[in-house]
């Protein structure tokens with residue numbers, strides 16, 4: 001039987017006022033419905049924001065360790081349900097069981113992490129110039145937070161917004177992407193069971209252009225945290241800043257790995273392939289450009305092609321690489337493959353939808369490597385969001401660094417080298433929010449800031465770790481001479 005989900009508003013599971021629903025399907029078997037959701041409208045969005053606004057004062061006044069206890073219990077409930085959440089994530093979004101299990105674990109860890117953080121919240125004390133004055137900085141919640149999340153990390157990204165927002169005493173409304181909202185709704189089920197007071201956290205499913213837009217623009221919303229495409233993100237940023245709201249946007253990437261002539265080529269190919277083809281290339285931090293020194297270029301292309309060809313594609317519960325999430329994402333990838341061929345890149349491997357019984361009607365595409373790519377080709381400059389790697393040949397380290405930076409994005413970048421000076425220069429000079437040495441561009445720790453440079457983020461605010469706390473907190477400076 002198809003699971004049926006409702007909105008969670010003011011502590012109750014309710015149908016949308018619109019009376020409409022939407023369905024999700026399994027990207028590995030699109031004829032199979034996974035779940036049914038509310039296709040909500042503006043009225044539902046407004047009701048959720050009003051519930052969050054009404055719950056604001058009481059939640060802000062709840063001692064932070066008590067808020068932490070609810071987050072800890074939420075983590076425990078999610079941990080108890082890890083297997084079923086992992087299955088749901090694989091069926092709805094398509095990533096492999098191992099990838100989905102890792103993502104669910106990350107969400108659990110995030111709730112535990114911010115639960116512990118609550119004990120250290122509050123502010124700080126400073127010395128005052130006058131003898132009778134207590135001078136201190138009191139950290140207060142920003143208020144009501146509007147959270148908008150994409151489909152590609154459908155539990156981790158909601159978790160890394162919800163947990164710090166609640167830990168710091170904010171109330172919130174989430175509008176998750178309609179493609180795979182199930183695991184995000186399960187977080188609210190766990191929060192409810194953990195004893196979160198009514199109205200503190202609300203979730204409304206439905207189109208971002210209606211529900212998300214209404215939440216962001218509601219006058220009772222004080223902070224907006226958005227993760228998704230640049231196209232939508234820039235619009236959201238402008239709307240929210242025009243209204244004087246605190247806003248954070250985390251957007252796309254076109255992430256390079258620079259391979260120098262001192263690199264172990266086999267290791268470099270493995271690092272690049274993991275970054276490029278993991279989660280079917282549907283990561284904002286996916287490696288989509290390998291920038292390779294001419295002396296190791298041919299050897300690298302052979303090695304990365306071998307890596308790509310060793311990946312077994314198929315349904316995510318059994319194989320190494322799952323399908324793309326929707327038909328339109330698959331078509332987008334196939335379009336870019338055509339663009340790259342027309343631009344004159346050499347198709348070194350992949351490029352097709354695989355054939356065979358196990359693929360059925362699923363949205364599969366082969367891991368694809370293009371060599372002989374110029375850094376100004378569209379395939380090297382635009383985000384594909386599929387398992388497609390562009391390999392770019394460069395003369396030396398300097399031109400590699402230059403190519404890495406010659407792009408509008410700056411989310412994650414890595415270098416594979418055996419030369420410490422090159423590694424240091426790369427870390428110092430690469431224009432990227434995340435810089436890694438001898439590691440893939442994907443994979444992030446939850447307790448350090450995450451965000452990009454240039455078009456990849458709004459730059460003012462970061463997420464995760466202490467940065468998550470900062471975004472949802474406003475400082476009040478108190479001079480108390482009572």
Ligand SMILES: NC(=O)c1ccc[n+]([C@@H]2O[C@H](COP(=O)([O-])OP(=O)(O)OC[C@H]3O[C@@H](n4cnc5c(N)ncnc54)[C@H](O)[C@@H]3O)[C@@H](O)[C@H]2O)c1
Nearest residue numbers: 149150151176177208209212213228229232250251252284
């Ligand atoms: N930097 C990061 O942290 C990060 C992480 C994951 C994904 N991403 C990016 O996300 C994109 C893929 O996700 P997507 O396809 O879901 O992105 P998207 O921009 O299409 O959608 C993101 C969210 O915005 C909502 N939305 C759409 N129109 C809206 C509007 N007018 N007002 C308010 N909300 C609206 C959608 O419903 C969805 O919830 C990629 O570009 C990827 O790089 C970035």
